[in-house]
Amino acid sequence: MICDMCGSEGKLYKTIIEDAQLNVCHECSKFGKVTAIVEQKDATIKESKSNQELQTEVMEIIVEDYAEKIRKKRESLGLKQGEFAKKISEKESLIQKIESGHLEPSLGLAKKIGSFLKIKLTEEHEETHEKQSKTKTDSFTIGDFIKIKGK
Ligand SMILES: [Zn+2]
Structure with a gap:
């Protein structure tokens, strides 16, 4: 960034001098009227941001008010808990527990119930977190995990 008038390097000011913006x-800048400071594009800030590796993970979770949603929809269809349980080939006791909020259905079950009742019981939850530092991930690789699992 070089001064339009004297050619010296440094911080520059948008200045109106004799009706010209320089x-x-x-x-x-003392020769005219300063209107703004010329912003230097700071490449270093951008770089450090991109170096920070962010991982976005989309997780599917059960909606908070699943119990109420299921019960209301089931009742609106005129189904008793037992009838509803039979339709989706699950136990009535399981439906009771889910509708009372004592049991959170698994994702698979929530989808089964959701598709039968035509309601959405799962939602996507986005999580952003920084990648673990290399030293941490190196200590436990996926290869190790498979080895342990295979035992
Ligand atoms: Zn100058």
């Missing part, structure tokens, strides 16, 4: 240094 980017000039602090010294030259």
